[in-house]
Amino acid sequence: MAATALALQATVNDVVRGDVTGAAVAGAAAAATQALSAYLLNLDFTLTILMVDSVGALDMTRRINEVILGLDGLDHLERTEVLDRVTVVQTGGWNLVYGAWTVVDVVAGAIRLGLTLLLLGTVSPWLLLLLVFAAVPLWLDRRGQHAVATAETDTAEAFRLQRHLFNLATEASGGKEIRVSGAGHAVTEAQTRAWDEAVRGRIRARLRAAGYKVVGWVLFTAGFVGGLALLLDRAARGQGGVGDVVLAVTVAVTLRDSIQLTVARVSRTTGSAGVVDAYLWLRAYTARQRDADAGALPVPAALRRGITLEGVRFTYPGTSRPTLDGLDCHLPAGSVVAVVGEYGSGKTSLVKLLCKLYQPDVGTIRIDGADLADLATADWHARTSAAFQDFGRFQIRFGQTVGLGDVRRLDDRDAVLAAVRAADAEALLQRLPDGMDTQLGRRFDGVDLSEGQWQKTALARASMRWAPLLFVLDEPTASLDAPSEHAIFERYMARARELSTRTGTVTVIVSHRFSTVTDADLILVLHAGRVAESGTHEELLTAGGRYAELYGIQAKAYAPG
Numbered sequence: 001m002a003a004t005a006l007a008l009q010a011t012v013n014d015v016v017r018g019d020v021t022g023a024a025v026a027g028a029a030a031a032a033t034q035a036l037s038a039y040l041l042n043l044d045f046t047l048t049i050l051m052v053d054s055v056g057a058l059d060m061t062r063r064i065n066e067v068i069l070g071l072d073g074l075d076h077l078e079r080t081e082v083l084d085r086v087t088v089v090q091t092g093g094w095n096l097v098y099g100a101w102t103v104v105d106v107v108a109g110a111i112r113l114g115l116t117l118l119l120l121g122t123v124s125p126w127l128l129l130l131l132v133f134a135a136v137p138l139w140l141d142r143r144g145q146h147a148v149a150t151a152e153t154d155t156a157e158a159f160r161l162q163r164h165l166f167n168l169a170t171e172a173s174g175g176k177e178i179r180v181s182g183a184g185h186a187v188t189e190a191q192t193r194a195w196d197e198a199v200r201g202r203i204r205a206r207l208r209a210a211g212y213k214v215v216g217w218v219l220f221t222a223g224f225v226g227g228l229a230l231l232l233d234r235a236a237r238g239q240g241g242v243g244d245v246v247l248a249v250t251v252a253v254t255l256r257d258s259i260q261l262t263v264a265r266v267s268r269t270t271g272s273a274g275v276v277d278a279y280l281w282l283r284a285y286t287a288r289q290r291d292a293d294a295g296a297l298p299v300p301a302a303l304r305r306g307i308t309l310e311g312v313r314f315t316y317p318g319t320s321r322p323t324l325d326g327l328d329c330h331l332p333a334g335s336v337v338a339v340v341g342e343y344g345s346g347k348t349s350l351v352k353l354l355c356k357l358y359q360p361d362v363g364t365i366r367i368d369g370a371d372l373a374d375l376a377t378a379d380w381h382a383r384t385s386a387a388f389q390d391f392g393r394f395q396i397r398f399g400q401t402v403g404l405g406d407v408r409r410l411d412d413r414d415a416v417l418a419a420v421r422a423a424d425a426e427a428l429l430q431r432l433p434d435g436m437d438t439q440l441g442r443r444f445d446g447v448d449l450s451e452g453q454w455q456k457t458a459l460a461r462a463s464m465r466w467a468p469l470l471f472v473l474d475e476p477t478a479s480l481d482a483p484s485e486h487a488i489f490e491r492y493m494a495r496a497r498e499l500s501t502r503t504g505t506v507t508v509i510v511s512h513r514f515s516t517v518t519d520a521d522l523i524l525v526l527h528a529g530r531v532a533e534s535g536t537h538e539e540l541l542t543a544g545g546r547y548a549e550l551y552g553i554q555a556k557a558y559a560p561g
């Protein structure tokens with residue numbers, strides 16, 4: 001830009017002097033520098049896109065996933081302060097890199113601006129005042145961008161709700177029920193409301209930012225017009241050559257462009273700063289978690305006494321009523337413990353606490369006397385196996401979806417086969433066209449499984465660990481038929497006995513069906529978040545309390561004829 005302006009000045013001065021050759025050479029130089037500048041701009045653009053794709057999409061996306069997965073428990077993912085940041089960084093991999101690259105662009109822009117001002121100063125120092133007029137739009141634009149970033153964080157929740165409702169209506173799993181129940185219209189309305197709420201806040205902030213921008217540019221234009229008047233006045237009074245006027249006008253016009261470019265780049269950097277902030281916040285948050293784990297006690301190699309819960313109270317993040325309240329019980333090492341109770345009595349919450357996916361608000365969970373809160377979470381997870389009611393459907397190869405239960409043995413075919421056997425899933429494996437290598441899930445052109453078959457894969461996954469200290473089965477047969485249920489319970493009782501002699505494993509089975517847990521060593525009957533009764537099947541029947549009553553009702557309901 002500077003070279004073009006100087007070449008144009010020389011061209012005009014040569015024309016005025018009548019030096020045709022000089023004017024032609026200077027004109028050609030002006031054209032060449034202009035072309036070079038356009039080419040470099042294009043190259044900059046291409047390089048930016050290439051880098052954003054390779055670094056942003058591949059590397060940063062992986063890092064963001066690692067940060068989110070680095071959060072050990074589930075409670076973080078239910079806290080809005082964490083979720084809001086996760087929403088911001090989720091698709092922000094490219095933005096982070098783009099932001100970093102724009103910093104380089106901003107520096108280049110600043111150099112360009114410095115040169116521009118130097119050239120203007122050579123014509124008249126008064127023209128340097130244009131810099132003040134140019135700084136105003138920069139400052140106002142920053143304010144606008146800040147308002148936009150705040151609005152984006154404030155409306156992140158409404159935005160998430162809108163996305164959730166959209167997925168609910170468009171994905172096959174939720175779509176079925178919505179179509180049959182005719183709730184499509186209501187879901188669309190709710191989605192529109194959420195969308196309106198999210199967008200209204202953002203639009204308001206963007207309008208405000210646009211207003212700031214307009215004010216900034218009007219002020220700059222006023223300054224520019226003043227500068228032009230000054231130049232024309234000087235030329236009229238014979239204080240400068242025509243070449244000077246051409247140089248100053250060219251430079252002043254590009255000053256507007258180069259400031260506009262710098263403002264745009266600075267705003268882009270500020271926009272990315274929101275993503276960078278959220279990413280760094282999440283990194284610091286996970287690092288704090290890890291630090292807390294660093295001084296943790298080791299997890300015992302085997303259980304001798306068992307797991308004891310003392311006065312445990314637990315409230316889900318974002319709710320006010322405790323789900324578990326005053327829960328006391330002892331799960332002896334090597335035992336099979338059944339947890340029964342009505343819907344919502346807190347059975348799943350109890351096992352989630354045992355798996356250290358959440359921490360109690362009050363009270364202690366002791367593992368052979370040591371507070372579970374003092375044990376390293378990752379180490380405790382490494383010694384825990386669990387199949388949950390809302391099991392994952394990992395649409396990868398069958399062998400991998402099972403092997404994930406113990407990542408170190410992911411490719412150990414014998415271990416995977418043993419887990420498949422433990423979950424009574426051999427028949428399923430035999431039916432798969434490519435055996436262990438069968439791709440699961442229709443979305444990836446693979447085999448789709450029935451609900452019961454998915455549950456068996458989840459059970460097999462939970463059976464991968466060789467020596468867990470805690471083995472949790474939360475409604476392991478909810479999607480299975482009666483013969484499969486019976487076969488599975490027999491296998492799991494045998495497995496529990498085997499694990500019990502190996503590492504004193506505590507096996508916890510959550511079940512609605514009382515008849516399936518009669519052989520358990522201990523049955524805990526949960527009611528409203530606490531243990532209402534406990535004992536063996538016979539003891540509880542003899543006691544004639546809640547268990548006996550519910551068992552009687554179920555036995556009658558399932559009795560033939």
Ligand SMILES: Nc1ncnc2c1ncn2[C@@H]1O[C@H](COP(=O)(O)OP(=O)(O)OP(=O)(O)O)[C@@H](O)[C@H]1O
Pocket residue numbers: 078316317319323341342343344345346347348349350389
């Ligand atoms: N993530 C969560 N956030 C807030 N509340 C929750 C959450 N999960 C469960 N709850 C609430 O905690 C209570 C106990 O739920 P929990 O799933 O532990 O019961 P449950 O006995 O396992 O029920 P079910 O037999 O239906 O599986 C319920 O009132 C439920 O609404």
